[in-house]
Amino acid sequence: MNNLTAKFMKFIESNGSKKYFFGGIAVAILILFACTFSLSTSYAVVIDGKTAGHVSSATALNQAMAAAKEKAQQESGMEITGPYNTVKAEVSHSLFTSTMSYNELKTLLEEKVEWLAPGAVLNVNNGEIQFAVATEEDGQKVLDKLKETATANVDASVVKSVDFQEEVSVEAANVKVSEIQSVDKIIEQIQEGKEEVKTHVVEEGESFWMIAHNNNMSVDELQKLNADIVPERLQIGQEISLTKQEPLVSVVITKEVTVEESIAHSTEYKDTSSLLKGETKVVTKGSDGKKEVTYEVKEANGSTIEKNVINEVVVAEPVTEVVNRGTGSIQLSSRSASNSNGGSGVLAWPLSSNKITSPYGTRSRGFHSGIDLQAKTGTSVYASAGGKVVLASWYYGYGNCIVIDHGNGIKTRYAHLSSYKVKVGDTVSRGQLIALSGNTGNSTGPHLHFEVIVNGSTKNPVNYLK
Ligand SMILES: [Zn+2]
Structure with a gap:
């Protein structure tokens, strides 16, 4: 090999080992990754159909549930029967899910799961309103206390029965431990009552009374709710409060x-x-x-x-x-003059003792329209017959004067009186005390001036007196 070839081979060699080196790191990372984010063995914790988190084993959930139940039991002192919610572990198929620790799972369950225990329910109007109580006795206590309070100031000897206006019942039931309330707390809520905020806008032609009536209230009740409103001065468009505060349960x-x-x-x-x-x-x-x-x-x-x-x-x-x-009437035919000393008419003398001091008719000072009877001031004057008082006041020279209308065009007049015992409009009967005599008006001394008027003209009273 020449030098060039050797160099090439060296390059290949060194390059190859590097390749292996990098590949190894990649695998290690993958394994680490798979260990942290479980790929296939996680479980979803499903509470009432909703996933609340993930755990690595279904057994962990069972254990955590048992622990949470135990805790709820200790805290409430009640015999927990089970969870109110449905709690399930479902195999999760999602990739790369993060799982909770056991302690995290326990905290989650303590927050989300409610527990049921055998207690009782106080039902109002067949469950329209319900209160959870620990025992049936507690429910009964609520009802007993309501009655007790309502009758505290009532005379027991007149009480025939004490009932509730609403349908109430206490039934044994599995109740949510978190909703169980004490007897006093429930009574407080019942007495505080419901406050349904309701208003009415006054329409044309409506009266305060009508509005009260249409809402099953008395005017007083409605006035209490609307202290600032003057019932006589309602205005169209005015708002009237119908908000009534009534207890949830009323004792009758x-x-x-x-x-x-x-x-x-x-x-x-x-x-x-x-x-x-x-x-x-x-x-x-x-x-x-x-x-x-x-x-x-x-x-x-x-x-x-x-x-x-x-x-x-x-x-x-x-x-x-x-x-x-x-029903009788005064006879208009006057009696003969021979009766002048006592008369035989139908009218009664106006005084108990009657002495004529000045007769009816012409006299030196002019025509005398009645008779004058001797009477000290303060002598009782009686009605000559039944009738209606048509005048009882000062009348010119007559002074204090009374005129009685007896019907059939017959009237009697009593003049110079000192005081009245009747007033205009009174119905008087024969012989009734009507006045005291006096010396008022055009009079020269105390006496009673008495007149009989028939169809507007004075007549000699003597002829009408009995
Ligand atoms: Zn006279």
């Missing part, structure tokens, strides 16, 4: 209450011509009766939701008042 207390109530008496009128129209006379005095009424009252959250009469015992019957009502 049924009471039996007996109260004494009065029975109003009725009045029976009997028409009689022996009394003048407008006159009445009580024949039998009426009186109210008494009864003992027993009510069944249902109360919830401090207000009455139902009230029914269940028994009624009459203790005293009412007495009907019987009243004679006059």
Whole structure:
């Protein structure tokens, strides 16, 4: 070989060994790689259908689950029956997956897996609302305490029964350990209640009462929720709050209450011509009766939701008042003048003692339209017949004056009075005290001036007095 050939061979030789050297490194890297990222022997940890990570063996998952269960059992003190979630190990076909260490897996399970234990569920309205409790006794305790609180200030002697407005039940069930609550916590939530935020926008023609009614509320309730709103001044477009805070469970207390109530008496009128129209006379005095009424009252959250009469015992019957009502009329035909000293008419004298000091008719000072009767100031003045008071006030020279309309165009006037015992509009009966005599108006001394007016003209009263 020549020198050139030798050099060439050397080159080949050295180059070849280098090739082997580089190839060896590549294989080593591949093996290392395969060791770190398992190619075919990993398992996916699938919780409720979702892959949460990978582990190298299915046994590791079983062990970690057992450990997590043990931990949950110790922490809760309950007999754990199993996981709430479905946890599976599935063979993974994906390449280059990174697997978790055993401790990482345990932490993952502690975070993601919930455990079931035999406890109980308190159902409200067939499961509309549910509370998990450790035992059935706890569920019952919640219900008992709710009743206890609701009846704390109620007289036990009138309580007939204590129930719940909602359908409630306690049933044994497997419950999530994480959801189990204490008796007091549940009571707190029940009493706090639900707050459904609801508003109503006032529309044309709506009243506060209507809005309350349409939302099963009383006006008072609605006013409480809308303290700043004046019901009489609702405006279209105004927002009204309908947000009611009610407990999740309402205790209904049924009471039996007996109260004494009065029975109003009725009045029976009997028409009689022996009394003048407008006159009445009580024949039998009426009186109210008494009864003992027993009510069944249902109360919830401090207000009455139902009230029914269940028994009624009459203790005293009412007495009907019987009243004679006059239909008679004053006879217009005047009596003869011979009766002037006492008269034989139908009108009663207006005083208990009647002495005429100035008669009806023409006198020196002009025509006297009535009779003057002697009376010290303060003497009782009585209605001459039944009728209606049409004037009871100062009237020119008459001073304090009363006019009674007896119907049939007949009126009587009483003048110079010191005080009134009746007012305009009153119905008076014959002989009723109507005023006290006096010396008011155009009068020269205390007396009673008395007039009889028939169809607008004064007549000599003496002819009408009895
Ligand atoms: Zn007179």
